[in-house]
Amino acid sequence: MAKPIVGIFGLTGCAGDQLVILNCEDELLDLAGALDIRSFHMAMSDNDEDCDLDIALVEGSVVQPEEVEMLERIRSRARLLIAIGTCAVWGGVQAMKNEEQREKLKRQVYGPKGKDFGIIPSQPLSSFVRVDYAISGCPIEKDQFLQAALSLIHGDLPVLPDYAVCTECKMRENSCLLLERGELCLGPITVAGCNARCPAYGQPCIGCRGPVEEANVASEVNLLREKGFTLVDIQNRLRTFGGQSEVMQVAPTERGR
Amino acid sequence: MNRENIYFPHLAQITRILPQIEDHKLFGLTFVDKSMKDNFSYRPGQFVELSIIGTGEAPISISSSPTRPGTVELCVRRVGRVTNALYNLERDDLVGIRGPYGNGFPVEELEGNNLLLVAGGLGMAPLRSLLWYTLDNRERFEDVTLMYGAKIPDEMLFKYELLSLLDRPDLRCMLTVDKDEEGIWPAHIGVVTTLFDQIEIDPSTTYAAVCGPPVMYRFVLEELLKRNLSKDRILMSLERKMKCGVGKCGHCAIGYKYTCLDGPIFTYWDAINLPELI
Amino acid sequence: MKMVKLQKKNLNAFLAGLEKFGDLHGPVRRDTNDFAFQKVDAPEQIAHDCLRTILPPKKYFTKPVDTMFTFSEAEGYRAPDKDLHTKIILFGVHPCDIHGIKILDLVFGGQYRDEYYFARRRNAIVVGLDCMPDEYCFCRSTGTDFTEDGFDLFLSDIGSSYLVRVGTSLGDDIVLETSTLFQEIGDTDRRAYKRRSAQRINSFEVEIHLEDLPEIMDLEYESRIWQELGDKCLSCGTCSMVCPTCYCYDVVDQLNLDAKSGSRLRRWDSCLFKDYALVAGGHNFRADRGSRIKNRYFHKQRGFVAQFGRPSCVGCGRCIVSCPAAISLVDVLTKLRSRGNE
Numbered sequence: 001m002a003k004p005i006v007g008i009f010g011l012t013g014c015a016g017d018q019l020v021i022l023n024c025e026d027e028l029l030d031l032a033g034a035l036d037i038r039s040f041h042m043a044m045s046d047n048d049e050d051c052d053l054d055i056a057l058v059e060g061s062v063v064q065p066e067e068v069e070m071l072e073r074i075r076s077r078a079r080l081l082i083a084i085g086t087c088a089v090w091g092g093v094q095a096m097k098n099e100e101q102r103e104k105l106k107r108q109v110y111g112p113k114g115k116d117f118g119i120i121p122s123q124p125l126s127s128f129v130r131v132d133y134a135i136s137g138c139p140i141e142k143d144q145f146l147q148a149a150l151s152l153i154h155g156d157l158p159v160l161p162d163y164a165v166c167t168e169c170k171m172r173e174n175s176c177l178l179l180e181r182g183e184l185c186l187g188p189i190t191v192a193g194c195n196a197r198c199p200a201y202g203q204p205c206i207g208c209r210g211p212v213e214e215a216n217v218a219s220e221v222n223l224l225r226e227k228g229f230t231l232v233d234i235q236n237r238l239r240t241f242g243g244q245s246e247v248m249q250v251a252p253t254e255r256g257r
Numbered sequence: 258m259n260r261e262n263i264y265f266p267h268l269a270q271i272t273r274i275l276p277q278i279e280d281h282k283l284f285g286l287t288f289v290d291k292s293m294k295d296n297f298s299y300r301p302g303q304f305v306e307l308s309i310i311g312t313g314e315a316p317i318s319i320s321s322s323p324t325r326p327g328t329v330e331l332c333v334r335r336v337g338r339v340t341n342a343l344y345n346l347e348r349d350d351l352v353g354i355r356g357p358y359g360n361g362f363p364v365e366e367l368e369g370n371n372l373l374l375v376a377g378g379l380g381m382a383p384l385r386s387l388l389w390y391t392l393d394n395r396e397r398f399e400d401v402t403l404m405y406g407a408k409i410p411d412e413m414l415f416k417y418e419l420l421s422l423l424d425r426p427d428l429r430c431m432l433t434v435d436k437d438e439e440g441i442w443p444a445h446i447g448v449v450t451t452l453f454d455q456i457e458i459d460p461s462t463t464y465a466a467v468c469g470p471p472v473m474y475r476f477v478l479e480e481l482l483k484r485n486l487s488k489d490r491i492l493m494s495l496e497r498k499m500k501c502g503v504g505k506c507g508h509c510a511i512g513y514k515y516t517c518l519d520g521p522i523f524t525y526w527d528a529i530n531l532p533e534l535i
Numbered sequence: 536m537k538m539v540k541l542q543k544k545n546l547n548a549f550l551a552g553l554e555k556f557g558d559l560h561g562p563v564r565r566d567t568n569d570f571a572f573q574k575v576d577a578p579e580q581i582a583h584d585c586l587r588t589i590l591p592p593k594k595y596f597t598k599p600v601d602t603m604f605t606f607s608e609a610e611g612y613r614a615p616d617k618d619l620h621t622k623i624i625l626f627g628v629h630p631c632d633i634h635g636i637k638i639l640d641l642v643f644g645g646q647y648r649d650e651y652y653f654a655r656r657r658n659a660i661v662v663g664l665d666c667m668p669d670e671y672c673f674c675r676s677t678g679t680d681f682t683e684d685g686f687d688l689f690l691s692d693i694g695s696s697y698l699v700r701v702g703t704s705l706g707d708d709i710v711l712e713t714s715t716l717f718q719e720i721g722d723t724d725r726r727a728y729k730r731r732s733a734q735r736i737n738s739f740e741v742e743i744h745l746e747d748l749p750e751i752m753d754l755e756y757e758s759r760i761w762q763e764l765g766d767k768c769l770s771c772g773t774c775s776m777v778c779p780t781c782y783c784y785d786v787v788d789q790l791n792l793d794a795k796s797g798s799r800l801r802r803w804d805s806c807l808f809k810d811y812a813l814v815a816g817g818h819n820f821r822a823d824r825g826s827r828i829k830n831r832y833f834h835k836q837r838g839f840v841a842q843f844g845r846p847s848c849v850g851c852g853r854c855i856v857s858c859p860a861a862i863s864l865v866d867v868l869t870k871l872r873s874r875g876n877e
Contacts, residue, residue, distance in 0.1 A: 027792055030792040030793070031792070146792075150790040150792070150794045151790065154311050154790055154794045155312075155345055156311075156338050156342055159338070163770075163771075166771035166772060166859065167771065167776060167803075170772070170857070173571040173588075174565075174589075175566035175569040176569075180567070180569060187771070188769040188773075189771075213809050214809045214824070218766075219767050219769055223859060262614055263648065264604060264799070265604060265614075268611075310606050310788070311606070311795065311797055313787065314799075315815065336816045337816070340815065497812070497814065498812050498814045498820070500784070501784075501786070503647035504645065504646075505649055506785070506804070507782060507806065510830075510834055513839070513840070513842050533821075
């Protein structure tokens with residue numbers, strides 16, 4: 001089989017996901033040997049801006065009109081477009097203030113210089129183009145990325161977890177921060193894949209990987225409220241990383257209480 | 258490990274690939290190990306776990322008949338990771354096979370009876386095994402009838418093979434399509450249940466073997482019950498998610514039955530008692 | 536059954552002397568109320584006040600993530616050698632968990648024997664320990680509060696000593712290894728054991744009736760309760776992970792960097808996950824949470840009875856104490872029974 005032709009791109013984000021790829025130090029040579037990487041602005045020069053791609057890996061969310069064009073161009077070149085990282089998959093931290101007026105935010109942050117560019121509410125790639133696969137995480141997990149890449153090299157679509165952080169947390173026999181310490185933990189509604197890293201260090205899950213498939217947010221909100229958290233606390237935590245995803249909006253019956 | 262490892266696939270070579278209909282191919286597989294090749298036996302209605310190494314495993318019902326040993330035939334629909342990977346393989350490539358698994362049709366019990374095979378769409382894949390088993394042991398069965406319906410002629414599995422059976426004197430082969438817009442179909446037109454008016458069923462000496470999409474079951478069952486066929490003489494081959502095939506992984510459990518151990522052939526009476534079954 | 540006596544002050548000396556039989560594992564404190572079975576360097580690390588560990592002992596026999604075999608072009612399929620043959624002594628296993636292991640023995644045995652499971656079972660010495668129930672224990676109701684077998688040794692608290700029941704020939708070898716530490720039991724010990732046993736039986740706060748539960752469950756198959764539970768359930772998988780008798784697994788092939796060789800792994804799965812019954816082609820036999828939670832209850836309390844003659848619930852209470860959504864099996868079964876009477 002010919003080596004898959006790959007492009008790695010970054011929109012608005014911290015570039016942490018591309019950094020994870022570069023940080024695959026021991027594996028990078030094997031990976032670079034099995035893939036034909038034509039475009040990776042963060043890591044190489046002489047990028048091919050026109051070739052057809054088997055796989056496009058795109059990090060970051062869309063916050064500028066120019067990025068919509070960039071993304072559409074990438075889409076038109078790629079057979080498979082894979083969103084990498086929570087920004088690309090869910091809109092990321094920058095989607096937290098999406099309901100506030102863009103112009104006002106721009107003035108606050110950039111002052112008069114903000115006149116030179118346009119901004120739109122932060123949105124995931126899937127708001128604009130078809131996304132074939134989504135590898136979430138803030139940043140993505142190295143092992144998960146490697147397995148996904150190897151699956152693609154093997155000719156298969158990657159298999160990603162369809163279950164919550166709680167599952168991995170229990171497998172590691174971490175003490176339950178939600179039940180034992182009453183902390184605001186989003187483990188039950190956040191997609192696994194991190195091997196419950198934060199709870200293993202005694203820190204509650206803040207949902208950085210985005211919601212699990214069919215997340216029961218209403219039940220999570222109810223149980224957190226019963227533990228004494230205010231709706232504002234809960235909403236802030238839900239929206240930190242899942243701001244743009246509909247499921248992370250507090251259930252309608254809970255709104256306005 | 259001393260005993261046989263139940264999770265090891267046996268290597269088999271792809272010896273034949275016959276395209277059937279869109280995204281359906283019949284794969285002929287021959288075990289690499291000679292004793293496996295000579296001794297692999299199974300019952301019609303059983304299935305195997307097909308392994309594509311590095312991709313995964315999937316349960317596939319056997320379409321060939323044990324009366325024709327040497328090659329195991331699997332009719333595979335391109336529909337998931339494993340089957341996609343299989344479609345990327347070519348003749349002489351290797352795959353893994355575990356099995357056979359499941360109960361299969363109770364062929365000894367069926368002997369001496371009339372048999373009515375009712376298939377819809379892709380349901381012909383497991384029933385083809387039973388069909389050839391009965392034809393190859395024809396003297397052990399009384400009247401054998403096949404009713405097979407597909408939406409259009411281009412969606413009929415084993416079409417030419419089955420059309421060649423139309424003239425066979427020892428088989429009532431009734432093939433039908435729901436629609437034939439091109440006017441090329443030489444046999445009956447109409448859904449499979451419209452064939453029932455053409456046959457007589459003696460409920461005391463008949464078994465029905467049914468396999469098809471979920472919607473078909475309701476209508477076919479209605480026809481069979483109307484003709485007083487007993488609920489435990491109606492046999493159905495059912496699909497469930499399976500991982501291990503050997504009753505360990507839990508995925509195919511329905512109520513108190515495991516599709517992989519107690520099925521995939523269930524009677525209609527089983528289905529009544531297992532509300533999720535069909 | 537052979538019975539001897541071990542003074543409590545000699546327990547650690549006894550356990551320390553078992554090195555040649557394997558690595559010592561026992562419950563260790565993780566947090567104020569949390570314990571986990573793990574390897575200990577010294578018997579003193581074992582928490583004797585542990586009533587339930589986060590994960591049951593099943594993790595030793597069917598691991599959360601387990602290699603089924605490795606594959607490569609050069610070597611074909613190879614069974615993993617690693618950790619199938621490590622000898623361990625599992626100390627402090629309560630009766631419910633011993634019953635849990637016995638139930639898994641049924642599942643992994645039978646027509647198709649899982650030799651990985653049984654290799655690990657053969658290499659584990661089980662030293663049971665009795666316990667006093669808390670408000671979540673209902674093993675008395677599930678008939679798993681005592682056990683006649685499934686252990687090599689079983690220790691029951693009789694005051695300043697343990698009464699030790701010797702369940703296997705290997706258990707006897709262990710006793711003989713440090714025979715100076717053991718004494719014969721006398722009338723006082725017999726009386727103490729009976730007293731303790733009666734006290735234990737009377738300590739259960741929870742009682743549910745299981746005899747006619749399969750019929751009750753059939754009657755309530757269409758009950759609203761399943762949908763109500765589905766609304767509450769987070770599908771987080773916790774109850775399945777912590778259950779001593781949940782054995783479901785998923786299978787994945789993991790590739791090495793050459794993208795050719797690799798391992799076939801199995802990983803604990805849960806019937807509450809959305810894709811559990813999803814078949815290739817897209818049909819999901821249990822697409823909504825309510826039907827999935829119903830399936831879980833039916834399989835444990837109804838299906839297993841039909842298959843093996845007993846429910847696969849051992850009354851350990853783990854699913855109740857660890858459910859984030861506060862779903863209680865005892866409440867659910869009580870509600871099912873009283874449905875229509877309210």
